[in-house]
Amino acid sequence: MNEITYVGKHTTVFTVSRHAHESWEFVYCTGGAGSFLFDDRRLDYRTGDVVVIPPMVPHANAGVDGFQNIHVNMVSPAVPFTAPLVVPDDSNHFLLDVFNAVYFHFYSDRKEAASLLSVYGDLLSCCLTAYQTSRSLTPIVAQIENNIIANYADSSYELDTYMHSLPFSYDYLRKMFQKELGITPHRYLMDKRLKMAAELLVTDDAGARTVGDIALLCGFHDPLYFSRMFKAKYGTAPRNYLESRLRQPIVRPDENSVRVQL
Secondary structure: OOEEEEEEEEEEEEEEEEEOOOOEEEEEEEEEEEEEEOOOOEEEEEOOEEEEEOOOOOEEEEEEEEEEEEEEEEEOOOOOOOOOEEEEOOOOOHHHHHHHHHHHHHOOOOOOHHHHHHHHHHHHHHHHHHHHHOOOOOHHHHHHHHHHHHHOOOOOOOHHHHHHOOOOOHHHHHHHHHHHHOOOHHHHHHHHHHHHHHHHHHHOHHHOOOHHHHHHHOOOOOHHHHHHHHHHHHOOOHHHHHHHHHHOOOOOOOHHHOOOOO
């Protein structure tokens, strides 16, 4: 499953004649734009899109101004698709990273290349499935989310300063963010910081870090403010969090509610 059998690259071509593959084909457009033509549909794509083509589906590819791509053929990928479709990459271009890695390792002489390709085949299938079903954000909201994710652990990070630097009104950005993600930007930032703190508290060996250390690592200047916000979210003080987790009863399924079908 998820076996990569071929990887190729087009550098500024204008047409690819009608053909079909015995395996699945995933085509990442690295530059330009164009259209895939199938018997019953036409799929337009642009830079950053992945076109998914099932086995034995005849198709042609054309772009007026030319296009570049990386194309990967796979046998039995674990994807839920049944027809050709376009899956867009996100603003971080993580799918492009996967395609570039697959291309490199397919032609690499490293002894680990086969093992790495197997891992990347699994990763590519998972990413395409996740991206196809993920929420679609407007570019400016995605930009704010990415900025928060990149900086939330930095105690000097000022979200308001960043948002005021954008070419939109502050209130508009706040409303757009909340509309698309169901939470305000500041609440999103706070949740990221508190989740990181909870993970650090669980993995902290023998309490080696102080509450102040963990607060600073998670972007909080003030340990008291951090403790207050942490307790409001998790119902306990930071230093008692691991103990409270360990006291939670293990929920086991009711044996009468589980049926084993032979």
